Amino acid sequence: MTGFGKKLALILGSLLLLGAGAGAALAADSIKVGVVLPLTGSQAKFGEIEKNSFMLALEEINAAGGVNGKKIELVMEDDTGKPDVGRSAIEKLITQDQVSVVTGGYSSSVTFAMAAVAQQRKVPFVVVTGSDDKITEQKWNYVFRINPPASEYPKALGSFLTEVVKPQSVVILYENTNFGQSSSKAFVKDCEDMGLKILMKEGYEAGAVDFKPLLTKVKAANPDLIYMVSYVMDASLLMRQAKELDINPKLFVGGGAGFTLPEFVKNAGPAAEFVFSATLWTETVPFPGAREYVKKYADKFKEETEYHGAEAYAGMYVVADALKRAKAVEPDAVREALAATDLMTAFGPVKFISYDKKTQQNSLPTYLVQWQKGELETVWPKELATKPAVYPVPKWSER
Amino acid sequence: MLRERGWELSLLAVLLVFPLAVQDAYFRHLMILVLLWVTIGTGWNLLAGYTGQVSFGTAAFFGVGAYTAGLLAHHLEISAWWGLLLGGPLAVLVGFPFGWISFPLRGAYFALGSLALGEIMRLLATVWESLTEGMVGILIMQTFVSKVPYYYLALGLALASILVMELVTRSRLGYYFVSIREDQDAAASIGIDTTRYKMVSLSLHAFLTGTAGALYMNYMGFIDPQVVFSLSDISIMAILVVIVGGVGTIMGPVVGAFVMVAVQEIFRSGGFGGLKALTQAVGGGFLPVLTKYITQAHVLAFGVLVVVVIMTLPNGIVGDWSRIKRALRRG
Numbered sequence: 241m242t243g244f245g246k247k248l249a250l251i252l253g254s255l256l257l258l259g260a261g262a263g264a265a266l267a268a269d270s271i272k273v274g275v276v277l278p279l280t281g282s283q284a285k286f287g288e289i290e291k292n293s294f295m296l297a298l299e300e301i302n303a304a305g306g307v308n309g310k311k312i313e314l315v316m317e318d319d320t321g322k323p324d325v326g327r328s329a330i331e332k333l334i335t336q337d338q339v340s341v342v343t344g345g346y347s348s349s350v351t352f353a354m355a356a357v358a359q360q361r362k363v364p365f366v367v368v369t370g371s372d373d374k375i376t377e378q379k380w381n382y383v384f385r386i387n388p389p390a391s392e393y394p395k396a397l398g399s400f401l402t403e404v405v406k407p408q409s410v411v412i413l414y415e416n417t418n419f420g421q422s423s424s425k426a427f428v429k430d431c432e433d434m435g436l437k438i439l440m441k442e443g444y445e446a447g448a449v450d451f452k453p454l455l456t457k458v459k460a461a462n463p464d465l466i467y468m469v470s471y472v473m474d475a476s477l478l479m480r481q482a483k484e485l486d487i488n489p490k491l492f493v494g495g496g497a498g499f500t501l502p503e504f505v506k507n508a509g510p511a512a513e514f515v516f517s518a519t520l521w522t523e524t525v526p527f528p529g530a531r532e533y534v535k536k537y538a539d540k541f542k543e544e545t546e547y548h549g550a551e552a553y554a555g556m557y558v559v560a561d562a563l564k565r566a567k568a569v570e571p572d573a574v575r576e577a578l579a580a581t582d583l584m585t586a587f588g589p590v591k592f593i594s595y596d597k598k599t600q601q602n603s604l605p606t607y608l609v610q611w612q613k614g615e616l617e618t619v620w621p622k623e624l625a626t627k628p629a630v631y632p633v634p635k636w637s638e639r
Numbered sequence: 640m641l642r643e644r645g646w647e648l649s650l651l652a653v654l655l656v657f658p659l660a661v662q663d664a665y666f667r668h669l670m671i672l673v674l675l676w677v678t679i680g681t682g683w684n685l686l687a688g689y690t691g692q693v694s695f696g697t698a699a700f701f702g703v704g705a706y707t708a709g710l711l712a713h714h715l716e717i718s719a720w721w722g723l724l725l726g727g728p729l730a731v732l733v734g735f736p737f738g739w740i741s742f743p744l745r746g747a748y749f750a751l752g753s754l755a756l757g758e759i760m761r762l763l764a765t766v767w768e769s770l771t772e773g774m775v776g777i778l779i780m781q782t783f784v785s786k787v788p789y790y791y792l793a794l795g796l797a798l799a800s801i802l803v804m805e806l807v808t809r810s811r812l813g814y815y816f817v818s819i820r821e822d823q824d825a826a827a828s829i830g831i832d833t834t835r836y837k838m839v840s841l842s843l844h845a846f847l848t849g850t851a852g853a854l855y856m857n858y859m860g861f862i863d864p865q866v867v868f869s870l871s872d873i874s875i876m877a878i879l880v881v882i883v884g885g886v887g888t889i890m891g892p893v894v895g896a897f898v899m900v901a902v903q904e905i906f907r908s909g910g911f912g913g914l915k916a917l918t919q920a921v922g923g924g925f926l927p928v929l930t931k932y933i934t935q936a937h938v939l940a941f942g943v944l945v946v947v948v949i950m951t952l953p954n955g956i957v958g959d960w961s962r963i964k965r966a967l968r969r970g
Contacts, residue, residue: 280936280937280938281938317908318907318937320907320938322866322872323776323859323861323862323863323866324672324859324866325907327668327859327861328665328668328669328672328904331664331665331668332665332908334664335663335664335665336663336665348775349774349776349861349863349865349866352776352778352861353778353859353860353861356778356780356781356860356861360780360781360784361784372775374775374778378778416765416766416773416774417774418774418775418776418863420774421768421773421774421775422775443765443766443773445762
């Protein structure tokens with residue numbers, strides 16, 4: 241062997257050792273749980289909030305004695321927001337780390353791709369955020385979902401519209417992403433059921449730099465209601481430009497996602513005032529531990545959390561609960577335990593049931609919130625409202 | 640010939656027995672990705688490395704292949720495996736009008752045209768929801784749970800693409816391609832129909848890439864426009880695979896594919912979790928900090944590595960092999 245060959249062999253050998261060392265060094269007295277989240281890339285901000293929330297819940301669970309005397313250990317993987325990377329990540333968790341349950345799943349497309357792997361390899365996957373309806377419509381018995389599917393985000397909005405606003409016409413704007421396309425499609429159906437006339441339904445490329453051409457068309461259509469599915473920067477720009485163009489529908493409603501984040505009000509400024517949004521959770525929900533979670537998060541990480549974090553926080557508790565009840569720490573036993581879940585969490589009651597076309601889907605109420613004086617207030621359902629809804633919304637020129 | 644081909648044949652032998660030696664599904668998965676990238680890289684190398692037509696539109700053909708397989712299964716309930724046969728020809732069909740319009744353009748203008756093609760296809764797949772389901776994507780269940788069939792299919796495809804490359808470069812066609820790359824006007828003046836041969840090169844590229852796309856759909860089971868028509872993850876990645884490996888060399892894309900996929904994954908997973916294990920074993924000091932930064936900034940770290948490779952090895956790993964050997968001997 242030449243000197244060069246030896247060196248090459250040495251390098252390759254040490255790389256292999258590095259890989260082999262991974263399996264051996266892990267302690268045997270802990271239970272490994274796989275978590276896949278977008279920790280880099282465009283969704284990293286939400287991935288970070290969820291990661292922190294998983295860690296927060298993990299600390300509490302382990303401090304309280306773990307699972308039947310064993311501590312839980314999280315194996316975090318970064319899906320970078322891409323389905324193929326997510327697939328690699330869950331494959332690694334299942335075959336290399338040999339976890340008996342996987343949780344996480346942020347974007348719909350990544351979650352969808354990962355769920356197929358989990359089902360095929362018969363390892364339970366507890367979805368906390370991925371919201372495409374189809375994920376729990378495949379009759380996959382290893383896939384569980386804590387969060388409501390995208391089509392149910394505007395549930396609370398529906399009753400608010402029929403009881404209070406009674407609008408005649410609507411314009412729907414959505415970003416061309418999985419979340420945008422699937423939830424706008426679902427909202428179209430809701431509108432048809434309510435007998436609302438859809439004047440315009442238009443998708444846009446997420447991360448647009450100017451919405452004025454689109455909004456000019458909206459202004460000409462002059463709808464009672466403008467419904468938007470957008471992430472935070474697009475949401476802010478849409479509202480700022482709607483204010484500039486003096487567009488005055490009876491109400492502006494965001495379909496979750498960007499419209500409930502603190503960054504939205506920071507970026508949109510006064511244009512955010514009185515904007516409604518559908519949401520899955522706020523800190524004022526009547527579930528035990530919700531307020532405490534928000535406070536603990538703020539104390540520990542020095543920033544605000546939001547509903548994605550609550551989903552992850554609850555997800556950790558659901559997994560720990562199932563591990564406690566499982567007859568053995570192996571995928572099938574954990575799957576059975578998960579199927580029998582009946583747990584109250586900070587995100588709401590969790591119970592995996594079948595309804596419509598869905599299986600092993602948790603069913604939760606959703607809420608309508610409104611920005612009032614820079615604060616996000618719950619306004620619907622009425623019995624849970626922190627402030628009454630400001631309606632009708634004053635015109636931009638009359639504020 | 641056997642002697643000069645020694646390492647290539649031993650590589651082939653290793654690849655043939657790989658799934659038997661390595662049972663771990665995760666490493667098999669990574670190797671399947673490597674082999675897919677060998678095919679895509681080889682296709683790009685043929686068009687850009689040999690014929691001199693730098694394309695930023697690889698994703699267009701990859702996506703057409705993938706959607707061919709996906710839509711057959713989704714709309715017509717025909718097995719997605721037919722995509723493996725139809726994906727390539729359909730990608731070629733998309734390539735024809737594109738080539739016809741853009742081959743009169745040269746250099747950077749052709750590159751820009753190809754960039755536009757990729758984006759047009761992505762937008763089309765995003766907006767045409769009734770056909771493609773838009774960003775919701777298309778999901779099919781894979782035929783096999785085991786990775787072994789996919790592995791050998793990917794290996795077969797990679798071998799076929801290298802074989803095509805070998806045959807083309809040895810034939811008259813290969814000389815036509817190189818002459819077009821070196822000087823299009825000179826090539827035209829000695830009677831080579833440059834537009835026609837550029838079209839042949841483009842078709843071969845589209846065919847290989849489209850077939851790889853169809854195999855990707857069958858293997859991954861999920862596609863959406865952002866995944867398969869991605870500018871950065873497909874078109875640019877194809878270019879990087881070839882540049883890192885060695886432009887205009889047959890084995891360049893092979894080496895490049897391995898380096899790009901493996902190194903990216905090593906960074907993403909912190910040395911397959913090895914760094915973390917090492918930290919736990921050694922404890923304290925410098926290592927935990929290093930681990931934390933590498934795993935948190937893996938995309939950046941990987942990017943820096945690629946830049947360094949390109950700067951120090953302008954002809955790629957295969958192209959600059961003698962330089963690497965010399966440097967290592969000295970060191």
